[in-house]
Amino acid sequence: MNKIKVIDAYYRGLLTMEECAQILGFDLRQLTDMIESCMLDYPTIPVERA
Template identity: 65%
Template sequence: MDKRKVINAYQRGLLTVQECAQVLGVERVQLIRYLDHELHEGSLQHPPSSSSNALDHL
């Protein structure tokens, strides 16, 4: 599955951070760090309250 689509589903509130991490095959903590970094860089939008090729390095 395209990693950008998974991140987008998380941002739209369709997946939890745990589900998103499972689909991407990374640890939850790794994903949270990545998302936090990307939010500060301005690459991602903040997800609603209840994911890009840049994930290739995870």
């Protein structure tokens, strides 16, 4: 599954952070760090809507 789509589902409230981390194969701390890093680098990431 596309990582951006999984993170978008988390942002839209369709997944919990724990579910998101499990799908992506990260532990919760890794996911939190990745999301924070992405938001600093790309505050307005365009997300493809299906």
